[in-house]
Amino acid sequence: MRQVLEGSHAVSEAVRLAKVQVVSAYPITPQTHIMEAIAEFCANGKMNAKFICVESEHSAMASVIAASAAGVRTFTATSSHGLALMHELLHWASGARLPIVMAEVNRALAPGWNIWMDQTDSLSQRDTGWIQLYCEDSQEVLDTTLCAFKLAEAINLPVMVVLDAFFLSHTYEPVDVPEQNEVDKFLPPFLPRINIDMSNPCSLYQMAPPNFYMEMRYSIFRAMEETISKFLEVEEDFYKVFGRKYGILDSFQCDDAEIIIIAAGTTASTCRQVVLDLRETGEKVGLIKIKMFRPFPKKLISDALSNAKKIAVIDRNCSFGVGGIFAQEIKSALYKNKNMPTVFGYITGLGGRDVTPKMIEEIYFKTKEEHYPEKESIWFGINYELFRN
Amino acid sequence: MNFSETEDIELMHPGHVGCPGCGAVIAMRLALKAMGEKIVLVIPACCWAVVSGPHPQFALKVPLLHTAFETSGAAASGLRAALDMKGDTETTVVVWAGDGGTFDIGFQSLSGAVERNEDFIYVCYDNEAYMNTGVQRSSSTPYGGQTTTTPELQWKKTRKKNIVESLSGHRISYAATASIAFPEDLIQKFKKAMNLKGCTRFLHVFASCPTGWRIPSELSVKIARLAVQTNIFPLYEVEDGINYTINYTGNKTVKEYLKLQGRFKQLSEKDTYEIQKMVDEDFLFLSQKVKLRR
Structure with a gap:
């Protein structure tokens, strides 16, 4: 259904339609509208998810990492200083091969305090092993967020969906919000490759000595190489259901x-x-x-x-x-x-x-x-x- | 010892890589006996992150999720949320963290989780310094203690942070101290924590460290016992941040505890006297709180 939506809410709608199970976030301008809408979906039953109101972005990422490791679909959102604070755990999320999706609203870093659009925050995280997808308008934001879950879960790497502060996050545009049954056709429930299993007690993300660590990193490198063709497949699947695609x-x-x-x-x-x-x-x-x-x-x-x-x-x-x-x-x-x-x-x-x-x-x-x-x-x-x- | 009152289960393999006499290893073994196998551990950077074994080895028979140093409270919150979403209400999430990851770098995420009253047990095994990185002072290092960052005459001249009182200030549902030298008491408290579902529970376990404290490994348990018997580490419980119960009242002097440890060897008679005064004052304060029981 066509609605007039703020860019931020295009993200929130996609998260609702993706049936995310655990969401965790901390307020930062200009990201807050994304989370406020999701909190409302959780409160009024439009979403069946746990929303954890953590005390920092660092904890937001830590909690979705643990939730994803337990095998559920997860989402968080942040911007600027919040993303910088998460830096350590961005490495953790990709190292753990977890398909977390995060919306990142491009905003400048202080000092001086500046809440407006700037790409340095997300680009500074380029070496963390996250897939990064930049969006041009609100429809692309919604569609890319949905594709991000499918891509992340196919490749076992986290995905950052990036949108410009205010120019996109706070601008209202007509957006085609798909029906749930159509999204379900495109995005099946999350089937984790590895997760915490009570019947098979394992130690996840334990110490990796030099004879193992390098192969673990090589596997991430290879997954990144596969991402280009996998993204095109995901976009093609999306196109079949919704008739829209954007290209790399x-x-x-x-x-x-x-x-x-x-x-x-x-x-x-x-x-x-x-x-x-x-x-x-x-x-x-x-x-x-x-x-x-x-x-x-x-x-x-x-x-x-x-x-x-x-x-x-x-x-x-x-x-x-x-x-x-x-x-x-x-x-x-x-x-x-x-x-x-x-x-x-x-x-x-x-x-x-x-x-x-x-x-x-x-x-x-x-x-x-x-x-x-x-x-x-x-x-x-x-x-x-x-x-x- | 005889565990006739608890299930005599062993959820730890003998092949861990802890130091001889490690209090944290004794603590884990006892705690697992009390909690059983329906738990999932969350362990941040600390000695136990290493003791549990490098890839592909594993010293425990319960699932373990490693997490970054400062994240235990948040990671346990996320894990609990995910288990709930999967319909697994039977499994208990248990954080197992050192004093650095609890008192210092992890205090923010712990405080946040306790304020949200997240449903998990948080265990701090306290060896009073950053032992895994080579004995640097933490905010849990006691007044008078030498570490590699408080060496010789620069020994630590500030008090140990009182973590249980900090969390009582959050009105946490259940907080208790326990010691490896009092296994029946420890097991009883872990079982109590397991039965209190739906809230954050905190267990502060005194775990001696032969390497960092410069003590012979065979004195590990004896020194942990003396910490309780001198009231340096009193055994007590706090319910809802307000109802206090003292489980043991010691009557020995702090000197008996201090003199056995290399980390205190530089202390003068006067320093020891000052420490005795602090310990007496703290214990009196604690005893007064017991009288405030609702």
Whole structure:
């Protein structure tokens, strides 16, 4: 049924439809609406789940890890500092091969306190063994959350569904909320591969000496490698029931594009409009939206960029001492390409600063006019007046 | 000893990797006899995370979920919720954590779980320092104790945190102390905790550590007994955070306890006198609370 939903509530509806059994979370802006709606579903009987109101995000992740290890479907959500606090247990969840799904609302890290959109929080967790999926609109949020459970349970790795603070979490859009019986067709009950079994007492996640540890890590690496094809299968299953799919990458107007803009999240939406506007004036420009960041779809990206002359990557994040994180990963993916496009890395829109159509247009023309980027990371929209001394 | 009053079951294999004379191993063996096999253990980083065996070995006959250092209270909450969702109301979730994971790094998640009145038993086996990492002080290390981070004349000059009183302040349904030197009392308290379902229950078990306390392994039980007999570690129970019962009143001097241990060897007569005063004051305070019984 079509409803007007906030992005946050698109997550909550998906969690209800996925029949999650244990939910645990701690409040943080701008994640709270997700959890409030789930708490209400649990209270009014729309969901048959245990909701644990823990005393920190660290405990939220710890409790869903234990619940998942006992063999039930689990969910949590967080943002920014909450995600950073969970860091230790993100490693634990993937190391334990648990199919936990988490919604992560992209928000800046302090100081100074900033509750607005920024990708650095989730991208900082790139080495934790979590699958990361970035969403562009509320429908994609709902659909991706449902797919996340199926993918996680197929591959035995946790999945982070990422949505932009406010631009997506607090924006109302029409969303097709599927019926329960249709979701049940797509997502069967969770059958754990390994779980705590009272009839077979085992020690789970015990000490692993050097002669075992490395193989355990290799198995995670292999699972990540399988994730690309498994994701496509899951999306195909979803498409059969609901008629929607998004792809690992979304190439928009790229066929004859000489310059390709790369973005993730809601920024991709703005870029779509800019690309259409520029196309009307005869510019050969395209857009690639990156949905999957972990595993990083290197081959798909290098193939998709093989005919482009220049790439403009929009990073709403920064790895200090290196640059924009998407730009770095894309450069690494292009390493083996015969025709290496010139990559322009733009850092902009941090801490909730708007990335407007006009700015994207300027980024495009700067990329077009300059033979080679002036710097490896171009900070776009900086008020240099503040740096005069 | 004769366990005629309890089922003479053995849920621990002899091949664990604990040190000789380890109080925490004695504690586990006795506790399992009391609790039986319908339990699932949650163990954070602590000596027992190692003692239970590295992959693929396992020293116990009950399921065990290892968890990160500071997470026991939260992990046990999640595990309980999952078992409830699966319809398993028979199994009891039991945390088995050291003093570092309870008094220090795990105190937040423990406090949160107790405030929510989560349905599990939390056992802290207390050896009064970070023994697994090589004897560093914890907030459970007693006044006067030497550790590798409170060495020689820098011995610990602050009191041991009182964990049972902290949790009584949460109005926990049941909290009790127990000692490996008083097995009948310990077993009775574990059985009582097992029967009190639907609430958080806390058991504080004094578990001597020959390695960290610098005592001969054969004195492990004797020294644990002296801790009770000197009122340094009184055996008592608290119901609903308000109804206190003292199970044993000691009459020995603290000197008899301190002099047997290398970790206290630097203490002067005056220091020992100060410790005696603290112990007397604490025991008097505890005795006064017994009078407040509803």
